[in-house]
Amino acid sequence: MKTEILTMLRETEGYVSGQELCNHFGVSRTAVWKAINQLKDAGYEIEAVPNKGYHLISAPDIMSAEELKSNRKTKWMGQEILYFDSIDSTNTKAKQLAEENYPSGTLVVADRQTAGRGRRGRNWESPQHTGIFMTLMVKPDMNPNNASMLTLVAALAVAKAITEVTQLPAQIKWPNDIVINGHKIVGILTEMSAQIDYINHVVIGIGINVHNESFPQELRETASSLLLESGKRFRRADIIEAFLEHFEKYYEVFLETQDLEALMNEYNRMLVNREKFVRVLDPKEPFEGKAMGITKKGELIVDTWESRKLVSSGEVSVRGIYGYV
């Protein structure tokens, strides 16, 4: 009921009367009053005016399922949302839910991860009250070979969402990071469960540094947060909502052709590596060149002195030669 009350308060310009709420849910005044008080306890500022009703003044920076669901404006993305104060890893949880037949578009959000993971089994710092640790699970009907492009679709949606909510110049570091002013703000870890010609599910784990005031020594040079870059505090639920909306839109476009044809121009405009010199850490033979953008298959185009090369994200990493990126 709290989710629905929040949704009604959000959708109403003026006041929602207590009687309306009683009628809507078929409960007593006391029950409504109790739910309103629980919302206040959770940090919602709700004005109560006699003979007029309730009005939502402001929402706290929490990511509870009620908050996220009442904030949601998508058609189906995030249709199921599960929130945890603390969890081992949102990717692990999302995989379990997929096996338990949760629907495509299920979102898992946590305030803290005790065993958050980055690429190739690395650790991902996930202290409480500082970030967004979320995993979106989807079940696309497509060939497993195309799944790696979903990382790029997610990166585009996150970059757009951050720019929209914070006005900061978020850029994509191909294939799976978001940077602002050259500092890493977001990491994306995509994992897939597949049969040879059939995707069971894909989980897209996204870690966003939001309120961090500092970082451990070894990350200080490379990492940053939205707070450090802007001096402001943003509501994490607003970023999640904006991400879901953008991702829903891009995902549907992507699924139509199962490539990035329709998205690559937008992606390339946000690509921090674009027209920059990069070093491609090819395990066989590292090389340097100028990154030109991505292909519709999600490969990075790198021009060396001799030739144009297409770099696939499954095989190499890419590092900027100048600066942090």
Add this chain to the structure above:
Amino acid sequence: MKTEILTMLRETEGYVSGQELCNHFGVSRTAVWKAINQLKDAGYEIEAVPNKGYHLISAPDIMSAEELKSNRKTKWMGQEILYFDSIDSTNTKAKQLAEENYPSGTLVVADRQTAGRGRRGRNWESPQHTGIFMTLMVKPDMNPNNASMLTLVAALAVAKAITEVTQLPAQIKWPNDIVINGHKIVGILTEMSAQIDYINHVVIGIGINVHNESFPQELRETASSLLLESGKRFRRADIIEAFLEHFEKYYEVFLETQDLEALMNEYNRMLVNREKFVRVLDPKEPFEGKAMGITKKGELIVDTWESRKLVSSGEVSVRGIYGYV
């Protein structure tokens, strides 16, 4: 202790004395006697001769962890074995164990599956006391693009194991079935959990029809069992043991080059499609031709009138034009 007693009985030509067993395990005569009786209750025929000791005459057709472990002759494949009388799906269980950090080479075996799965979400018939339903979980350090070849490695190992134990002419129907006299005996369902450039784990699910005396109407034309093809009953544990041994050997060879270069001749010799006319159900444009064998990447070579084509198992299915295969 039952596993170790069985192992000692199996490794000893003559008799193992009760005193030896007491000393070995540091337990009383009564404890040994109790364990021996439990084994007898499970169906083991154990002779007990005063002043000589115990001797294993025969083992029943059971697949308990004790039976499988004491039967095991591998170096590390099947180092952990879990047996279930009934389970939803051995693939699902093996995936869970992988996430719980069970080691590469863990084997899950069941006498019955209540929700056994075939390719593309199809059902797999798994009634009790008739078959082997098992899943081997491995964690190969290789690029996810190469994982689909593991299905072929497993098919080769199963075909060899069946031929060895039963003397029946098992053949491989590319990419993931085993047939005998044109009837399907084995299906293989490989599933992978992967990051973009990193395999978390691969589970190889194998269903073998062993003691089936008949099949449902819709399968009668195409499916068969080892019993129906030979008129004999084989011990399922012996087939599992032979499979583990062959798979261990082939897996190690495969991992060295991460292709089938060293195995393709052996594979092609067992390939039922070889030099047969096949119809390739390419979703874009189906075509017919003569299957010639596999490449070192595991593709099926099909010669049409115009050209030689390489068929990848992730994209198409192949059907024999004449007969059942």
